[in-house]
Amino acid sequence: MAMLSDIQVEPTVRAGARAVLPLAAAIAVLGVSFGALAISSGLSPLAAVVMSATTFAGSAQFAAVSILGAGGSVGAALGAATLLNARYAAMGLGLLPALGGGRWKRLLLAQLAVDESWAVAYLGDGRFSRERLVGAGLVLLAAHVAATALGTVAGGHFVGDPAVWGLDAAFPALFLVLLWPHVQRPEGRMAAASGAAIACALVPFAPAGVPIVAAALGSLVGSRSR
Template identity: 40%
Template sequence: MMLDATRQQALSVSLATGAYGLSFGALSVAAGLDVWQTCALSLLVFSGGSQFAFVGVIGAGGGPWAAAATSTFLGLRNGFYGVGLAPVMRPITGWRRAWAAQVTIDESTAVALAQPADHREARRTGFWWTGVGVFLAWNAITLLGALLGSRIGDPADWGLDAAAAAAFLALVWPRLAHRRAQAVAAGAAVLALALTPVAPPGVPVLAAAAIAILAGWGHPRLEEVPE
């Protein structure tokens, strides 16, 4: 019964998160990437916040190095998630270990650690079902968004020029329920706004990401995972 409930939760999260891939695909094409480059980002990077940051920097006129650095900083949080998940996933070796690393994201971590601490199988089920579910949905819907985005003309006519910020906010909003996260987010936002008039494109976002990482925003705590 518990495993069925866990799978149902994982599928719900997968579909809800995967839907943002439509916005990412369209925004990526609008920023100048082609369909295949957009799909490669989702397949290889597979981290919504990092991907939106990458195309946001490119779309604002930033260079590829600034975009890659910003994306990397935001992606470092997944390494912290791996530390928190290690006791749940052991023992794991070979290709399963590599696959687990690829699908260690916000959602798979949250669903896994939201299960009872004494029910290891439910935690592992939550991790795998959510990680793989989001991966499949995100990549499929990214492709759809990229194909649609290449055919709709000027993205500003459809409001897609603001979609990256809106989708990114929707992705991080559930993680701002605690005062520490709110304080870090506010500090990062103030720094980014202060740097925007004087810094090259991409640098404000990179600085904000650095603040979040240094403050340990991405470090998973059991009491901070939503039930």
């Protein structure tokens, strides 16, 4: 067991890449789903691939594309994506001491920080490995971008209507996975319930995307006030 523990926390690029390989398959499935949904929502294949390469955040990408596909504004799409990515600010603060280098180098390294690579880079006791972050992040980014490209081809030539294959449910399912750990606590359940109530109240008359942003803001304000 001690040997296994040593391997798991080995602070090298190769160790980070190796540790994240099982998760890369799940990232690839989401990437294919995103690519297909992006095409059905009116994005070009190039735009979808560039979005995956630069945003590199599945939940934010699904939210933005879903809002745009429903006729929502760019502002609403950006607002929803920003709120969903807010957690990365706290994650980045934890990683900052391990990144090193100048501002631009830290910015590039931070681009590789997603939930999975952050977890792989964690060494315990508040310490992170830059090398493990790079290894894990590069594998995940490559899988995400390649899968998105494949999804745009599948969406344009083979999939047709994503709803027929259930791909339209990918974002709600991903959101529920992210939400589930938080609703185990009373305050989390209250925030989720208030957000759902706000969204349901606004859906009949508010522009597409606005209910999502309003629900997120309402839940955030409610959780901060308690």
